[in-house]
Amino acid sequence: MFAALNQALKQLVQTGHLTVIDAHGRSHVYGDESGRPAGFKIVNPRAPLKIMLDPDRYFGELYMAGDIDLTEGTIYDLLEILMKNMEQRPTPGAAKFFNQLRIGLKRLDQYNPVGKAKANVAHHYDLSGALYDLFLDRDRQYSCAYFETPESSLEDAQLAKKRHLAAKLNIKPGMKVLDIGSGWGGLGLYLAETCGAKVTGVTLSEEQHKMSMERARQRSVSNTVDFRLLDYRHLDEQFDRIVSVGMFEHVGVGHYKEFFQKCRTLLKDDGVAVLHSINRSDGPGATSAWIKKYIFPGGYIPALSEVLPHLEKNGLYVTDIEILRLHYAETLREWGKRFAANRHRAKAIYDERFCRMWEFYLAASETAFRYQGMNNFQIQFTRNQHALPMTRNYVLAEEERLRTIDSKSRRLKSVPAE
Structure with missing residues (x-):
């Protein structure tokens, strides 16, 4: 053969x-x-x-x-x-056949009711926390960073990502903010501590929830940040702002209508939401068979053409779309370097087969973002057209304001205690 x-x-x-x-x-x-x-x-x-x-x-x-x-x-x-x-x-014959078959079956593969969604999340996000410490930044941001300059470190770029999202949300002190898929809590803590928001974060990962709660306790913000082990579909309150980063890839194409219907219900009439997700630039496709089996069961990377109709049909106004090109490729490159440097530690936690799986996952993902048309979108949407200023100048102004706060915070943290 x-x-x-x-x-x-x-x-x-x-x-x-x-x-x-x-x-x-x-x-x-x-x-x-x-x-x-x-x-x-x-x-x-x-x-x-x-x-x-x-x-x-x-x-x-x-x-x-x-x-x-x-x-x-x-x-x-x-x-x-x-x-x-x-x-x-073009994709060769047999491979093309299996890809078309996967496209045909994707709604079945991505059927993610509440119980199954939690099990799929646990498959990936409830791995040993020590593993994620080997390659993520100190804040454990496990999504695309925002590299403002080629010289940005991973820590700088992940902070810039949080700042960029916060600026688009246009948060005022005291606003109620919902973080759907709150991870290890980094974004929620940033929005509370830097923007003065009252944050509710929801996750289906038990390990992420435990760490989020502990981080909020250690930083004495438990009164303004509430992390819940809860499916967003079970929420029944309204929020001034909604943000979701790196979670939409786990929703499944058959649940997009449900997702945006729920977002509309959860969002106040003058509310603003920002959705950050990986995007396939070549239109609807199918999840890699290897990724589906070993890394993200039930996951799917959407195309904009699959997402925007659901916003339109649910009476939501798309107020801004930004495409982040190559930012995830650079993020994955940094993760890959850090994992390679700590490979022996990962092997001690798991085994050689796991290490090969993880380095293949990081390398295949990076090449997909560099050469196969994968990128990220940030979609800002509202329930009415009057919720935001007429131009995007407010985003730039707020980003600069937050940058000043971030710089001051970093200087204070670098000063040794007497």
């Missing part, structure tokens, strides 16, 4: 420098030998058949199991060569 894989790689890899060693020890070179070289050897003779049948599912599995093994470069270097070449070429 290697003959078929060999032919496919010859057609696919036109640029770059890829070396593959087959199960008999023979070396095959592909591309024009430009850029960083990468290579792998086939350990399991059945690997070529699986790759040809459904590379989206099996390539990651084979790497996790050690059935293919790197001989040169990193897993990112290998995936970069493949993704860059795939960017300009």
Whole structure:
């Protein structure tokens, strides 16, 4: 079966420098030998058949199991060569068939009623907290950062993300803010401490909820920040502002109508909401089979064309859309570097197979954002057209005001206690 894989790689890899060693020890070179070289050897003779049948599912599995093994470069270097070449070429036959099948079944795969949604969240977010400390920033922001300059550190970029969202929300002190999918609490704490909001955060992850509550207690803001282990669909109050970051990817396309109906109910008549989500720029598709099985069961990255109709049909005004290009690629690059530096610690928590799974996840995600049209959108919406100023100048002004507060806060934290 290697003959078929060999032919496919010859057609696919036109640029770059890829070396593959087959199960008999023979070396095959592909591309024009430009850029960083990468290579792998086939350990399991059945690997070529699986790759040809459904590379989206099996390539990651084979790497996790050690059935293919790197001989040169990193897993990112290998995936970069493949993704860059795939960017300009159609999906091959068998892989295209399975992708179309997944598109046809996506509503079934993404059926996320309350109980199932919690189980899907637990699969990923209730992993050991020590794992996330190995690669996230100090605030545990597990979503796309906002790199204002190429020199920004991950910590700077994650703070800038919170500031950017807060500015779009146009929060006034004392406003009630709902954070749907509040994670480990970083954004909610920022909106309370820096913007003076009264924040309710909801999450389905027990581990995230425990840490959020503890962070609020340690910072003495439990009276202004209320983190709840609760599905947003069970809320029955109204808020001045709603924000949701990195949660919409877990809603499922069949639940978009339900999501925006609930947002409209939860939002006051003069309220403002901002939705931050990964976006597929090439239109509706399907979740990667490997990602669905090992990383995010029930998850789906939407296209704008799948989201905007539900806002329109639920009487919500889209007041601003921003596309963040390559910001998540840079975020994932930083996560990948940190995970690689702490790989031995991750192996001590789990095992070698888990480490291979996680580094493949981070590398595949980064290449998808660099070469496969993935990006992020931030959609601001309201219940009426009069809820915000006429121009976007208020966003820039508020961002500068918050930047001054952030800078002062950082200086104070850097001063040693006497």
